[in-house]
Amino acid sequence: MSPFEIGLASFGAMVVMIYAGFWVPFALMLSSYVGVWAIKGSPVLAGKLLALAAGETISSYFFGVVPLFVLMGYVVSVTGMGRDAFDVANHLFRRLKGGLGIGTVGANAIFAAITGISIASAAVFTRIAVPEMIRHGYDKRFAVGVVAGSSVLGMLIPPSLLLILYGLLTEQSVGDLFIAGIIPGILLALAFGLGIWLTALFWPARLGAGVAADQVESDLSPGGVAAKGLPIALLIGLVLGGIYGGFFTPIEAGAVGALGAIVIGVARRQLTWADFWQVLTDTGLVTAAISFLIIAAQMYSRMLALSGVPAGFGNFVAGAEIGYWGVILAYVALVVLMGAILDSSSIMLILVPLMLPVVTGMGVDLIWFGIVTVIAVEVGLLTPPFGISVFVIKSALDDPGISLGDIFLGAAPFALMMLVVLALVLAFPALATGLL
Amino acid sequence: PAAQADDFNVTIVAGHPPVFRWVKHASQTFIPAVNAALEGSGHSITWSEQYGGSLAKVGDELEAVEEGLAEIGLVSSLFDPAKLSVQNVTYFTPFVSSDSTAVSTWMDELQHTNADMQATWAENGLHYLGGGIGIDDYLLMTTFPVNSIDDLDGHKIAAPGPAVNWLEGTGAVGVSGNLTTYYNEIKTGVYDGVIVFASAALPGKLHEVAPYITKVGFGAQYAGGLAANADWFDDLPAEVQDALMAGAKADAEAYQKDLDASVTKFLAIMQEQGATVTEVDQAFRERWANGMDNVAKLWAEKLDGEGKNGTAVLKAYMDTMRAAGATPVRNWDQE
Amino acid sequence: MSDLSADEGGGADLPGWFRAIRAAVDAVTGALNVAGTLLIVAIMLLVNADVIGRGAFDAPISGVPEMVSMSIVAIVFLQVAQTFRKGRLTRTELLLGWLERRSARGRQALELLFSAGAILLVWQIIAASWPLFEKAWRRGTYEGTIGDFTAPIWPVKLIIIVGCVALFVQLILHGLAALIRLVRGDTE
Ligand code: NA
Ligand code: NA
Secondary structure, X not given: OOHXXXXXXXXXXXXXXXXXXXXXXXXXXXXXXXXXXXXXXXXXXXXXXXXXXXXXXXXXXHHHOHHHHHHHHHHHHXXXXXXXXXXXXXXXXXXXXXXXXXXXXXXXXXXXXXXXXXXXXXXXXXXXXXXXXXXXXXXXXXXXXHHHXXXXXXXXXXXXXXXXXXXXXXXXXXXXXXXXXXXXHHHHHHHHHHHHHHHHHHOHHHHOHHHHHOOOOOOOXXXXXXXXXXXXXXXXXXXXXXXXXXXXOHHHHHHHHHHHHHHHHHHOOOOOHHHHHHHHHHHHHHHHHHHHHHHHHHHHHHHHHHHOHHHHHHHHHHHOOOHHHHHHHHHHHHHHHHHOOOOHHHHHHHHHHHHHHHHHHOOOOHHHHHHHHHHHHHHOOOOOOOOHHHHHHHHHHOXXXXXXXXXXXXXXHHHHHHHHHHHHHHHOOHHHHOOO | OOOOOOEEEEEEEOOOOOOOHHHHHHHHHHHHHHHXXXXXXXXXXXXXXXXXXXXXXXXXXXXXXXXXXOOEEEEEHHHOOOOOOHHHHHHHOOOOOOOHHHHHHHHHHHHHHXXXXXXXXXXXOEEEEEOOOEEOOEEEEEOOOOOOHHHHOOOEEEEOHHHHHHHOOOOOEEEEOOHHHHHHHHHHOOOOEEEEEHHHHOOOOHHHHOOEEEEOOOOOEEOEXXXXXXXXXXXXXXXXXXXXXXXXXXXXXXXXXXXXXXXXXXXXXXXXXXXXXXXXXXXXXXXXXXXOOOHHHHHHHHHHHOOOOHHHHHHHHHHHHHHOOOOOOOOHHHO | OOOOOOOOOOOOXXXXXXXXXXXXXXXXXXXXXXXXXXXXXXXXXXXXXXXXXXXXXXXXXXXXXXXXXXXXXXXXXXXXXHHHHOOOOOOOOHHHHHHHHHOHHHHHHHHHHHHHHHHHHHHHHHHHHHHHHHHHHHXXXXXXXXXXXXXXXXXXXXXXXXXXXXXXXXXXXXHHHHHHHHHHOOOO
């Protein structure tokens, strides 16, 4: 078999293993190990690739603060700050059907201004939002779907690790990319909110029996709203103020936010030692589960790079005589397709440099192209078999009653809405470049 | 080495993506030059180009080549300072020469002729091909004008790893930073400036947020080059070995020419777009250099302790550069 | 603490000797997990100290990015065995659940097969990681830059191996439990 055929075969084997119930990271590792062995003809080299990727993949300052973002979210959850925030949201949105779902999207948009990485959003809101939505009568599948869907806002609304990576790959200004992400990010949040509202209006059963029955009662006084909303507002103020006031970087924000949440929790006498330890342990388990997946995905991606499959498809798109829109649409389709099996940064690392000379030659605005790329790549967070946001939620949820399939199904409408927003950005480039 | 004609599968790896000039030239100069040199020899190479982290991240290229996952790599000594410590000599000897062609050409030469340099490559299982990655003269870019060293007092300046040392003794607060996030961090005010080179500053639009560009004369640097897996290289037919070395030489020449042209152009563009470029006088330069700790000496002694002849390498580099006509502001090796 | 573990029956049906071994292994796995957890706290305090030091005292802490990037690798490998033990490694239950309803032995056989595959893979990582550790130890490879901050990388390379060995042992016990049930032919 040629390396190209090996790459294709490894893909089939990997999908079968995942659906058969092999642990996803091991399915990726095994495909990668056998693939490299077959391509390079050496099991020793295959083992070396695994070992090098194990040590290198997550070894970065960017990635190192992920547990701290998760910790911040978990402290918010365990101290009741999250629950209070949702009571406030419920009160404010009580006349709006599907209000808590919309509230979750809004909260994610705010959190997106703090974090640069979607997995942090997914881990945090699984703990804060899912239990609250279920408590208020929402359908489980919808609850996890909202969280999965709105986690993608983390990478679109600045700061964004993926936009930084794109900037590095294309020598575009990261500052411009960040500004360009704002309107599409808000647009996506609005699309999600509108989608939820319309669903609540026309198919209320999809949101859950409790919501369909009628609005949830709320008897909060203005003073009660203030008392419940203040702690979380304080935390958001600390982190956003710190970043945009120049006191710390978005990377450091995770650490400051985590410590801030702990201090607020202790000050309110709502954080016990036992809770704190529990939350820390959980943070570790979720971080390890996700990191192990990302390491395995990187092994698989390196094998695939050696096989030449992505380059083959990329060169096909780049070289096809299909005109401007043909190339752009084929590229978007390829990115979404690769999103089914690869992690976000691997897709960008492989495809963007391949396409860059082509789109540059066509005179494409590279800032716009970056936003298009990031939205398309992020669809892959929600699509099976390898959907990292879905995996994060499953891992953070720790509830056997909600299966991976449930989460993928719950997230599907949001993936579709992303495609709609992507189409809008494709049709109206000014959505991305208008603020520049 | 086999005598018959062969086709070789060669994976070439770089952590940086092809928009970086040295990666671009590996793809567009080195590979075609090697292929051209092989014509008529009966041998040929089928290339698999793995750039931008698809096979190894920045700083991990050395291990990928050493372990045999790739045959050739653009190995960045700057990002592998422990394993290629002697190759980082330029970063510990600022104020020597602002001519990147001179620095990288002579560093390339030293990799082939200096026993200690060669030993380091060998120790890592690599054979150095050439294609030295020269980095253009590092600049100080700040949010405030710098007329005197005293203007730096208390300001936070970000710099890449070893260049943090250059800020010692200036009154500025040196912070180890990352090129990809400089723009935003200067904009929000986490940093008040950076030490960076022109060919990276313009693409990152750093002059928009730090418009005061001061040519302090930190100097051009050497950041690595093309290296092959030594076991693999040693087994190649002589014609292929020669072709690889010739390709690396062509690569170095094209890269340097391209870099020199871009730097002049980039500085002009930044100026057009509102940046102020000032070049400091010799007194400023001397005060800065003399105010620093002798970090070169510290570095050399640490290497000596590791059995790596740091002092000898320091002297060899400084002697080479002085012989080539450079007039270092401070003779780091003679104190 | 959730009691959902990789071994869904909780293990009450397994023989005493097996439960004794597993208890001992779990104690070690748990200890590694605690070490990883403490490292998360340490990282949080370190980054905050750097931010405060830089902002309030013009005195940033050298080497924070390097320390954080090394620590995250350590955290993950210290905790990966516990992650597996707690059933938090991602997998789909579609086929496994279906098999379980049709034939409990079928499920155990598949579990055994999966364990064997994972054991071989983790062994490959251990075997290929050992020379990397050994090299880092022998050469004294460090992160950071002379004059500013340096830290040896061998501890991280060692932790990768320790964590993989812990995962390896947990996988063996998982496979062994499946084998015992398969041979006995019971349904948990
Ligand atoms: Na964000
Ligand atoms: Na996917």
